[in-house]
Amino acid sequence: MKPTVVSLFSGCGGMDLGFKKAGFEIIWANDFFRDAVNTYKKNIGKHIVLGDITEIPSSKIPDNPDVILGGFPCQGFSIANSKKPAYDQRNYLYLEMVRIIKDKRPKFFVAENVKGMTSLMDGQFLKNIISDFRDAGYKLDYKLLNMINYGVPQTRERVIIIGNRIGAENPFPKETHGYEKGLKRPATTKETIGHLCNVHTREEPVTALDPKTGKEKKYYNHWAKTKIDDEFWGRKYDVDQFEICDYLKHWRNKAGYGTKQIDDMFGYSYTAGHWFRKDNNSGSIPNPDDWWKLKEILGFDDTYDKQVTTMVRKKITYETSLRINNWDEPNDTIIATGSEIHPKAPRRLSVRECAIIQTFPDSFKFTGKIDAMHTQIGNAVPVLFAKKLAKCIKDELRKPMMIKQQPARKKYRN
């Protein structure tokens, strides 16, 4: 009999597909993102339930699965979103996973999240997560892994948390790829998606040569946005970053505040340090709103007000965009908010190209509008990595049982 999985926050099913490929049976899954659920149904199975997990009682979820998976949401943790406060509601959804683990008692659980989670609230948030899972009776380990070291053609750092209650080791897959001796060289963007570079993009399937077989085949979702320039709000006047940061530091000292106090006043970490060029590092200038708020606190003069706060619309062009991929190196992280500009074609990466970089099989078809498809793909755990992780867990489950079942210790935080 196949070992069983209950999957929470399943998205379109990157993680689940990896587990399925490794020989697990997914018996229940859930997400509240309709397009992702439709994609999941089309490619993985009809067992996925559409709905908000906070409204689903544990009694509706199958008992005693071997594994519970949960890529609990990362919006509140994302580095791209580092201004989000720690109390962002979405950051507490992991407690739903704790609730279900306590009620369903899987042998293992696996959670995945973005790197930013480790530094939220100076690391305290991760400590809370760890202690909540430990209190549920699980031996837990976590690691920050880069997907590129596991054969995924992409630099993508993620925190993987594994827990078990059967006295087993929490297994992490071995690195296979990298630039050190003995490891395989990671594939470049060109090697990964070069075969689709000059293939016309459109919503309907296209035909192109499959580099593995040398034969023509149908590719789905090779659909891309062609808008490669954009406008953004930028400063009208040139500013000397160091000069202004040093000026702010001078006024902060004069007002008798430390950086940490300013951080606390603004309600999030990371930012104030840059404004005052902490340790004389590069620094960054506050946006106009923060500038005015900071002025109220520090009482600085008007020297730089006009320079810092006069904003105009500016154009980002194809050539100057910072997020153009590198053709001869592995790809940057595929993100959920939209795709990068193609390094060799005047368009964005197509949905299919992003899916290939995320190691989805070519037969996996996405549903929804183009932005919704990019969200599903950018959110996913790369299938190849998930499969390797699943194999390690399956090996542990196959070992003679050594259940040292620990009862849940105390009620989890709510």
Ligand SMILES: C[S@@+](CC[C@H](N)C(=O)[O-])C[C@H]1O[C@@H](n2cnc3c(N)ncnc32)[C@H](O)[C@@H]1O
């Ligand atoms: C990081 S993604 C998970 C991706 C998935 N592990 C994969 O490999 O494809 C997180 C998912 O949580 C879902 N989600 C967020 N809040 C939810 C809630 N309250 N109930 C159900 N799903 C939720 C989002 O729609 C999103 O698909």
